[in-house]
Amino acid sequence: MIVFLDGVLEEKEPTRVVVNVGGVGYEAAIPLSSYDRLPAPGQRVRLLTVPVVREDAHLLFGFMSADERELFGLLTSVNGIGPKLGLAVLSGLSVRDLKAAIAAGDVKRLSGISGIGKKTAERLVLEMRDKLGKGEMAEALTAGHAPGPADAKLRDAYLALVSLGYKPADAQRMVRDVSAQVTPDSSLEDVLRKVLSGRK
Numbered sequence: 001m002i003v004f005l006d007g008v009l010e011e012k013e014p015t016r017v018v019v020n021v022g023g024v025g026y027e028a029a030i031p032l033s034s035y036d037r038l039p040a041p042g043q044r045v046r047l048l049t050v051p052v053v054r055e056d057a058h059l060l061f062g063f064m065s066a067d068e069r070e071l072f073g074l075l076t077s078v079n080g081i082g083p084k085l086g087l088a089v090l091s092g093l094s095v096r097d098l099k100a101a102i103a104a105g106d107v108k109r110l111s112g113i114s115g116i117g118k119k120t121a122e123r124l125v126l127e128m129r130d131k132l133g134k135g136e137m138a139e140a141l142t143a144g145h146a147p148g149p150a151d152a153k154l155r156d157a158y159l160a161l162v163s164l165g166y167k168p169a170d171a172q173r174m175v176r177d178v179s180a181q182v183t184p185d186s187s188l189e190d191v192l193r194k195v196l197s198g199r200k
Contacts, residue, residue, distance in 0.1 A: 009045040028062030031090035037064040067095045102128045157191040
């Protein structure tokens with residue numbers, strides 16, 4: 001199994017690359033998120049890969065980050081999402097934005113990705129929520145801006161709610177509802193009090 005390529009970048013296009021490894025050229029399909037981080041042709045590159053072997057083809061998919069590769073694996077484990085559609089999803093949203101959309105159940109945003117209809121987006125949310133860890137769901141709370149001291153309190157509150165038995169999507173919504181009231185000086189107890197008082 002080929003897990004990475006380390007060599008000279010011979011060709012790069014928004015959807016594919018060719019990497020020269022010891023005189024052998026390997027072609028890999030890539031998402032746009034990886035294309036943006038590639039060096040110029042002729043420079044050394046290390047590409048993380050996922051090989052897919054089918055009866056009619058041997059395909060190689062490449063990623064510039066471990067997060068992209070991991071999420072690609074999770075996406076392609078969803079019923080109806082093949083490797084090419086998995087790449088399309090990663091090309092449509094960054095890893096962080098994709099996790100945030102899944103955590104928030106944002107079917108509208110997901111169905112805006114080329115090749116993803118409403119039913120597929122709903123299935124993505126349903127199946128991927130179970131596959132993403134609690135920590136990744138908590139990280140999605142702060143998607144879209146630089147994390148600060150208050151964000152750590154929001155993540156802790158989210159994890160506390162999940163441990164109390166709240167569904168991840170409900171915990172996410174509850175914490176987001178009070179996020180504007182949370183300051184760096186707020187204690188976890190203060191945040192949870194605000195969250196739970198809103199449930200009454």
